[in-house]
Amino acid sequence: MLPVFRLSDGPVPLLAFHGIGQDHRVFEPLARALEGRYAVYAFDLFFHGAHPPTVTDDALTKTAYQQHIQDFLHQYRLERFAVVGFSMGGRFALATAEAFASQLEELILLAPDGITISPWYHLATHTRPGRWLFRYLLKHMPLLHRFGQFFIAIGLINRSVLKFAESTLATAEQRKQVYDSWVYFQKLQFDHRVLSALLNQHPLRIRFFAGYFDQVLPVSFLEPLTRGLQAYELTVLKTGHNRLIEKVAKLL
Incomplete structure (x- = not known):
């Protein structure tokens, strides 16, 4: 089971990723x-935290992930609950919502990954040549920087995206963590029409929070899911990507 830490008390369990x-x-x-x-x-996700769960497969399947959450719910005797996910954790929040929609009271997504899939992510994880290139660039960061500068010059990425990537990949340990995570989480993808239809069937509150200055996972990345939802709330805060949790905490 995924390592989990209870950080507060209240009547509604909130699973956080x-x-x-x-x-x-x-x-x-x-x-x-x-x-x-x-x-x-x-939760501490795979490859994260002091004691991350053991990885036994090449990639995490939705079925295997669902079992992790089922074990957690059984251990803590939870029936109804809410879910929050930030950035990469959005994939896990969405996977939880998809698997346990009938038990969900609220879905809170903060600049979530997993809705709009970057072509760079797909290239780096879904093909053998792409994974080889990804590993090579992570071992040659000056070359990755030059590629980034070129993509900025031709308008394919924003400068803040390159800055975020380089801060996330600053050390060898971070680079290994990013590579392992990206490859292992590649199967956590969603059919947005199916998912939105499923969420529409249940009386749950759906809340999105996005950063006005966020170029990593901008508010436009929510559209593939939100356009199929019958009801949801969207709050755009004047912040970038990294401070979104802090800003949402102050708001709430």
């Missing part, structure tokens, strides 16, 4: 803000 390079502690400000309303259960 962090972003790349983070761990459960990133939700501590949010848990303090929600004390008395939500019992925040923050």
